[in-house]
Amino acid sequence: MSNVDLSVKIGSLTLRNPIMLASGTVGYGNEMAEFTDLNKLGGIVTKSLSLKPRKGNPPQRIVETPAGMLNAIGLANVGVEVFLKEKIPFLRQFDVPLICNIAASTIDEYVECTRILTTEDTIKAFEINVSCPNVKEGGLSFGNDLNSVARITEKVRAVTDKAIIIKLSPNVSYIAEFAKAVKENGADAVSAINTLVGAAFNIFTRKPKIHNVTGGLSGPAIKPVAIAKVLEISRQVDIPIIGIGGIMDWKDVIEFMIAGSSAVQIGTLNFIDPSAPGKIVNQLEEHCIKNGIEKISSLIASYQL
Template identity: 50%
Template sequence: MSDSPLAVTIAGLTFKNPVIPASGTFGYGLEFLPFFDLSRLGGFCTKGLSPSPLKGNPPPRIVETPAGMLNAIGLQNVGVRAFVAEKLPHLRAYDTHVIANVFGFSVEDFLEVVAALNDAEGVAAYELNISCPNVKEGGTQFGNDPVQAARVTEAVKRLARRPVIVKLSPNAPSIVEVARAVEQAGADAVSLINTFVGLAIDVHTHRPRLGFMTGGLSGPAIRPLAVRMVYEVSQAVRIPRIGMGGIATWMDALEFILAGATAVQIGTINYTEPQAALQIIDGLGAYCRERATTIAALVGAFRP
């Protein structure tokens, strides 16, 4: 473990700080090079990677809502092989953990992506997106059912040569039960929460404002719900938790850490403030110095 007060360990990986831009909001990392050095980050999650390229959903894909947004991007991506050949070589120049977000419409899809990544240099861990709410199949099937979630987790763990993080859905009947199921199936950590399913209607046309109709609600509006779910899951499982959902400031991030998250992911705020991750890192650092404490000591320090 590093001597830095911000350093944390998840699944045997030491992160220089607990701040990780979230999948789907940070591209492949390279898009943010004009704004800051990626080496400042503890790590980041790539866009979701599938066996073959996907074009995603028809536009409109994003709708602004009070204190957040709805998105229905539809997991557009270049495909895992293009990522390994065209994106990953550039990322190796930066001292940060690259977490490959993996998704599929079947267990076999997940395994195909992980197999393509296993031999790729520069990937630190896999994050299984079993919970995307804005595709027609796949995400709901796995993320809402503890049995299905455990099945895909166990299959990937047998194949994976790197730690496996499972991303949980707030739309599951019981996110705690899904967390327990994937822990028992061998997951090294969980990340939570993904977006809530929402709908926005154009009152002039009486039509949905998104081309896909429904989308995933993210942003500050969901933060109290996310903090509550991180706390509940933290009481139920022993594996590390990575918290996310509406984080915009270091104080928001600290809420998740106090609730039981070892690290946090930063999502929607990246669209409006590309340097938000650095501001959160700096804020957490100042807090730890003022209190003569560490992030590791603050994990789960909430006192009900």
């Protein structure tokens, strides 16, 4: 055992290390548990939950693009009730902070989901998905509207004492404005970034490669965008940031932390190598030992501009 302190703080939440698994890339934990010891991780974020089960989009939902992938799953999920009844018992056996990601079509639905889920002790925090690019219901796209994001944060804050993380959209001009608004309305942290809106066509059929036409771009292709957004928030708003976007190895984690992230989420990499998150925790520790870093938290926003 080394003396390196890998722990980081996200508001009231202390994580044993900065490695979290991103929503929508870990299901409800059971498949990932076959490859990575969940107890070794900093936290796991569930697939987006909505009040009622959602069937999601028809195929094709996924297409690979250069150094990335587009997805339009359409928030397929079992719904809050089934989650509590059937998925929580499995997750309860782990000693890892469980963060529930919540998606909704109306502000009331966000509030109702949070109100129901907050009574479950296993859930330690909420990540509010205001920025899924693939759901059009009601014609609302909350993530791009500053007032909506502020109001969702305020209303959700009113029904839970647990940490609230708002997952921000990169598809806006000034992401820091959103981070500022959610901080002012009681959020404990932000996660940045959700996927970028993208599209791809088959040049022979002239049809979109995914049924939803547009999808969310993820993977290493988006990492520089994510780093820039994290930096923008870090320089302008005093709020913990969970960095997300194309992390493929431990070096990417360090880079995200230097740019201002207190923790990170691993997403697309889980699809390719579900054993990677556990290995990255070990490699971070090795890096700290080799470089005389006693507390990994000292890297946060340590950029030299």
